[in-house]
Amino acid sequence: MTHLIEQARSKQPSRLVGVGATLWPMVLAVAVGLLMYLLVGPAIGQFQSKILLVIGINIILAVSLTVVNGFTGQFSMGHAAFMAIGGYVAAGVVYYGSLKLFGDMNFAGGRLSHVGAADFVGPLIGKGDFLFLAATLAGGLFAALAGWVVGLPSLRLRGDYLAIVTLGFGEIVRVLLQGTQSQIQPWEAASLGKDAPVWKLPLMLGGPQGFNLLPTYTTLYWVWLWVVLTLVVVYRLKNSSEGRAFLSVREDEIAAQAMGVNVTSYKVRAFTLASFFAGVAGALFAMDIGAINPTDGGFQRSFDIIIMVVLGGLGSISGAVVAAIVITLLPEVLRDLAQYRLILYALALILMMILRPQGLFGVREVWDLALFKKIFRRGGDA
Amino acid sequence: MTQFLQTLTDGLTVGALYALIALGYTMVYGILKFINFAHSDVFALGVHLSIVIASILGIKALGDTGTPPWYMGALVLVLAMLACGAIGFLVERLAYKPLRSAPRLNVLITAIGVSLLFQNAGQLPWAFGVSPRAWPTLLPDGELFSIAGVKFRLVHAVVLATAIALMLALQYLIFKTKLGSAMRAVSFNTRTAALMGINVNGIISFTFVVGSMLAAAGGFLYGVYYGGQMKQTADSMWVMLGLKAFVAAVVGGIGNVRGAVLGGIMIGLIEFFGVQYVSDQYRDAYVFAILILVLLFKPEGVFGKATVEKV
Numbered sequence: 001m002t003h004l005i006e007q008a009r010s011k012q013p014s015r016l017v018g019v020g021a022t023l024w025p026m027v028l029a030v031a032v033g034l035l036m037y038l039l040v041g042p043a044i045g046q047f048q049s050k051i052l053l054v055i056g057i058n059i060i061l062a063v064s065l066t067v068v069n070g071f072t073g074q075f076s077m078g079h080a081a082f083m084a085i086g087g088y089v090a091a092g093v094v095y096y097g098s099l100k101l102f103g104d105m106n107f108a109g110g111r112l113s114h115v116g117a118a119d120f121v122g123p124l125i126g127k128g129d130f131l132f133l134a135a136t137l138a139g140g141l142f143a144a145l146a147g148w149v150v151g152l153p154s155l156r157l158r159g160d161y162l163a164i165v166t167l168g169f170g171e172i173v174r175v176l177l178q179g180t181q182s183q184i185q186p187w188e189a190a191s192l193g194k195d196a197p198v199w200k201l202p203l204m205l206g207g208p209q210g211f212n213l214l215p216t217y218t219t220l221y222w223v224w225l226w227v228v229l230t231l232v233v234v235y236r237l238k239n240s241s242e243g244r245a246f247l248s249v250r251e252d253e254i255a256a257q258a259m260g261v262n263v264t265s266y267k268v269r270a271f272t273l274a275s276f277f278a279g280v281a282g283a284l285f286a287m288d289i290g291a292i293n294p295t296d297g298g299f300q301r302s303f304d305i306i307i308m309v310v311l312g313g314l315g316s317i318s319g320a321v322v323a324a325i326v327i328t329l330l331p332e333v334l335r336d337l338a339q340y341r342l343i344l345y346a347l348a349l350i351l352m353m354i355l356r357p358q359g360l361f362g363v364r365e366v367w368d369l370a371l372f373k374k375i376f377r378r379g380g381d382a
Numbered sequence: 383m384t385q386f387l388q389t390l391t392d393g394l395t396v397g398a399l400y401a402l403i404a405l406g407y408t409m410v411y412g413i414l415k416f417i418n419f420a421h422s423d424v425f426a427l428g429v430h431l432s433i434v435i436a437s438i439l440g441i442k443a444l445g446d447t448g449t450p451p452w453y454m455g456a457l458v459l460v461l462a463m464l465a466c467g468a469i470g471f472l473v474e475r476l477a478y479k480p481l482r483s484a485p486r487l488n489v490l491i492t493a494i495g496v497s498l499l500f501q502n503a504g505q506l507p508w509a510f511g512v513s514p515r516a517w518p519t520l521l522p523d524g525e526l527f528s529i530a531g532v533k534f535r536l537v538h539a540v541v542l543a544t545a546i547a548l549m550l551a552l553q554y555l556i557f558k559t560k561l562g563s564a565m566r567a568v569s570f571n572t573r574t575a576a577l578m579g580i581n582v583n584g585i586i587s588f589t590f591v592v593g594s595m596l597a598a599a600g601g602f603l604y605g606v607y608y609g610g611q612m613k614q615t616a617d618s619m620w621v622m623l624g625l626k627a628f629v630a631a632v633v634g635g636i637g638n639v640r641g642a643v644l645g646g647i648m649i650g651l652i653e654f655f656g657v658q659y660v661s662d663q664y665r666d667a668y669v670f671a672i673l674i675l676v677l678l679f680k681p682e683g684v685f686g687k688a689t690v691e692k693v
Binding site for chain 1: 416417419477480481484485486487488489490491492494495496497498499501502503505506507618621622625628629632663664665666667669670673674677678681
């Protein structure tokens with residue numbers, strides 16, 4: 001007995017490894033973000049950088065939806081609604097936070113948050129950047145909270161109920177956002193903004209016109225930082241015991257339950273996590289465009305994300321990344337066929353389900369493919 | 383009091399409309415156990431096809447004087463139902479039938495694909511286009527009678543009478559005919575039904591055709607009731623209408639035909655009373671609040687009975 005304990009202890013990683021495992025993704029995220037922002041962005045030009053930024057946001061959305069629709073086999077159709085929640089919360093924090101902390105709603109970031117880095121004189125990191133980071137986290141946390149509240153009742157039932165509830169939830173979010181009051185405009189900062197009580201500010205989100213004139217903080221740096229963090233979290237999740245439980249729920253709920261997996265609890269956890277990253281993506285989205293509309297949470301956008309996840313393969317992280325890149329680039333390539341674009345997607349979905357229901361990659365990752373292994377000569381035990 | 387009765391009349395009429403669509407959802411769910419997402423698009427197609435058929439028949443849009451004889455309206459209804467029935471048949475054969483033994487999630491994704499296809503194909507310039515289309519004048523917009531200030535218009539009567547007639551016909555079909563008992567048998571247990579010599583694929587096709595025809599009738603009656611401009615096929619209002627009907631089916635206990643009718647009327651009444659007495663702004667939110675409450679406390683529906691999923 002003691003022998004076994006000794007053996008287990010010797011196999012346990014030291015605390016230092018644990019700290020390293022927590023730290024290196026963050027270092028990597030910052031490094032990739034800096035690389036994208038300082039080298040890749042200027043090298044490929046302004047228009048291409050913009051597309052690279054949108055690709056990043058779509059990767060976050062697609063990979064996070066993979067956790068729900070791919071790992072646990074549930075079907076959320078309101079991912080864009082959580083994105084809109086995150087976007088609105090973050091926009092509110094940045095916009096009114098700037099007002100209360102700095103006195104106006106102007107951009108207060110450093111060079112890292114400045115679009116078009118070349119002509120900016122100033123420090124690398126400004127006081128506004130901390131506000132933006134906090135806003136992104138707040139957006140994610142609020143979206144996660146909303147996901148928890150929505151998921152709890154609907155995930156007790158079978159997967160297709162979630163589809164309907166999330167679809168309806170997206171519409172409720174839109175209706176509620178349209179019901180908000182008009183925002184305090186930047187030029188009213190000195191007059192109206194001075195004495196507006198803080199508790200009233202969350203109600204002033206622009207109503208049907210949308211929440212506009214936000215300071216723009218989102219750059220390639222921030223987007224790709226979050227892309228790396230999302231990928232690391234979801235990849236580690238997939239290969240952890242928690243992730244195995246998710247997959248077991250997908251394969252057979254009753255069998256999973258018999259093995260002691262609390263099915264509802266795992267579904268809710270997956271849904272909450274996915275909502276968090278959707279909220280982060282929403283924050284990045286809002287502060288990229290400088291505006292967010294109630295219709296941004298509508299199902300047209302949710303459908304786009306679903307298409308990425310399904311085409312990439314339900315459960316494949318790299319598949320979702322590849323599909324997100326392709327689906328973001330396609331409209332740029334197929335400009336002449338704009339009106340046929342969604343028809344093509346629809347046909348692709350239908351044909352995919354008949355001919356290759358597991359998606360392009362299935363649950364496998366790109367590096368599991370035989371072709372990839374042949375090229376890179378990775379282990380022959382496939 | 384007048385206000386109350388007027389809201390009751392409007393709510394009942396629109397509720398009957400929801401019930402017609404809810405029947406399509408509930409019948410398909412009863413047999414194939416999946417939500418036919420494309421059903422709301424068949425409904426939208428019913429609206430737009432009715433306009434096209436009416437214009438082929440020479441019925442002009444609003445603004446022209448006079449209305450065509452009543453049988454022209456009935457002809458439009460029958461033709462639209464036949465067209466949508468044919469579409470429902472094709473969709474089932476081409477998209478859903480190859481997936482008969484696939485996991486339910488795949489069928490759901492296919493249904494979303496079909497829905498997207500209808501929405502966007504309907505917007506093409508050679509189909510219905512992106513601009514709203516005017517509903518033709520099929521009925522004189524007259525007040526039939528009014529009791530104590532409650533206006534009962536001709537459209538109320540037509541919508542209610544048509545909806546009730548169709549529901550009675552469906553009741554007869556399902557509970558009094560041989561075909562109907564085959565449908566119920568397939569819904570109860572597909573495998574046993576097949577062993578008893580029932581042509582399961584034929585019954586499933588037939589169910590889709592009937593559901594699509596009811597959706598087309600719902601679309602036609604929607605046009606008759608609201609009139610004016612009909613939005614493009616990809617507009618979110620059609621999905622929204624379909625969702626309300628689906629909620630009606632869930633409230634009534636999904637798979638339960640009589641429950642769907644009661645659920646539809648309930649949802650119609652809740653929506654209209656909510657708009658009248660609470661606030662117009664949250665019109666679409668009431669229905670989903672009801673859905674979440676039902677899922678929380680009585681997931682099998684108000685009129686359904688609970689089942690335990692077995693291995």
